[in-house]
Amino acid sequence: MSAKASQQQAWRHACCRQDLVANSGVVALVDGAQVALFYLPEAAGQNLYAVSNRDPKSGANVIGRGIVGQLAGDLVVASPLYKQHFRLADGSCVQYPEQRLQTWQARFNGDAVEIA
Numbered sequence: 001m002s003a004k005a006s007q008q009q010a011w012r013h014a015c016c017r018q019d020l021v022a023n024s025g026v027v028a029l030v031d032g033a034q035v036a037l038f039y040l041p042e043a044a045g046q047n048l049y050a051v052s053n054r055d056p057k058s059g060a061n062v063i064g065r066g067i068v069g070q071l072a073g074d075l076v077v078a079s080p081l082y083k084q085h086f087r088l089a090d091g092s093c094v095q096y097p098e099q100r101l102q103t104w105q106a107r108f109n110g111d112a113v114e115i116a
Contacts, residue, residue, distance in 0.1 A: 010116040025064035036064035049088040050106040
């Protein structure tokens, strides 16, 4: 299989653009995984992020309910339970380096939101 064919197969439909809430999170079930999608229309550069909805400290699926903001120049989401901050770009935790959220590439494909 060519790299191009592999790339084309890697993108999965997560939801529709109209399902997103600006500057907030929504959660989609993609291939059995809960994915928290954050649409930040006013962010410079990348404005769509996809991270795991599972909080690694508590094990609860709550990240999509977290508050989005900036911390030390990074876009972050604060976990609603223990308030630790995760960078949206790479899923790393600001306070606890051993904690990390899984991340996916996210894009708009017309009105579809897709992750890879």
